[in-house]
Amino acid sequence: MTDIFLNRTNAILVKVLDGAAERQQAIANNIANAETPGYTRKDVAFEGTLIDIMQRDGLQPPAEIAAIRDVVTEIQDDFASPRRADGNNVQIEREMVSLAKNTLQYEATAQFLAERIQGLRNAIKEGRG
Amino acid sequence: MMRIEGVSSSIYSPQTVQRPVEPTSESPATGPSFGEQVQQAVEQINDLQNQASSLVEKVATGQIEDVHKAMIAMEHASLSFNFGLQVRNKALDAYQEIMRTQI
Numbered sequence: 001m002t003d004i005f006l007n008r009t010n011a012i013l014v015k016v017l018d019g020a021a022e023r024q025q026a027i028a029n030n031i032a033n034a035e036t037p038g039y040t041r042k043d044v045a046f047e048g049t050l051i052d053i054m055q056r057d058g059l060q061p062p063a064e065i066a067a068i069r070d071v072v073t074e075i076q077d078d079f080a081s082p083r084r085a086d087g088n089n090v091q092i093e094r095e096m097v098s099l100a101k102n103t104l105q106y107e108a109t110a111q112f113l114a115e116r117i118q119g120l121r122n123a124i125k126e127g128r129g
Numbered sequence: 130m131m132r133i134e135g136v137s138s139s140i141y142s143p144q145t146v147q148r149p150v151e152p153t154s155e156s157p158a159t160g161p162s163f164g165e166q167v168q169q170a171v172e173q174i175n176d177l178q179n180q181a182s183s184l185v186e187k188v189a190t191g192q193i194e195d196v197h198k199a200m201i202a203m204e205h206a207s208l209s210f211n212f213g214l215q216v217r218n219k220a221l222d223a224y225q226e227i228m229r230t231q232i
Contacts, residue, residue: 008182008186009182009185012189012190013186047190050190104196105189105191108188108189108199112185112199116185119210122211122214126214126218127214127215128218
């Protein structure tokens with residue numbers, strides 16, 4: 001059974017929206033806690049896993065879509081970034097750049113998905129809608 | 130005074146309808162047939178859609194930075210699809226119009 005909506009591209013777009021929304025939260029947390037002693041900055045990394053699945057050879061659509069849907073987009077602690085004297089590892093400039101980038105990614109992806117849905121609706125209505 | 134003739138008088142009488150020339154092995158085919166041209170057009174539209182999808186995936190996952198590339202590809206694909214769709218609608222309307230015609 002093929003899903004008219006959840007094809008490969010739309011599954012990817014849905015996952016990217018999930019991840020970007022989650023990352024927006026992480027960045028908001030980081031900015032709010034920029035001066036909190038001992039705070040560990042949060043991040044969401046899912047693109048790598050997603051790209052791996054997209055580039056994997058011989059993965060057929062049903063399994064591929066299932067794999068895309070199973071990609072986790074969870075907020076994780078970032079222990080790798082260097083800490084300041086107070087034990088905080090947030091760099092506010094970096095967070096602002098991430099915020100701008102993430103907002104753009106979310107908005108662009110949302111628009112792509114909206115346009116694809118519009119295209120499907122148009123096809124269903126035979127262009128007479 | 131002008132004489133008004135019914136349309137069925139001469140030109141539309143069934144006897145004078147020209148039968149399409151049967152394709153024979155001797156007559157060389159000139160270019161692709163109508164069916165082949167339609168198929169080519171549909172395949173082109175499909176290719177454009179696939180190209181747009183691929184670009185959209187890459188922009189969404191950050192493999193390509195330029196959002197406009199995906200945007201343009203999407204609009205190109207969408208425009209081609211809609212154009213093809215309207216040609217199909219017109220062809221279907223024409224067919225139905227002919228089917229409704231009283232002989």
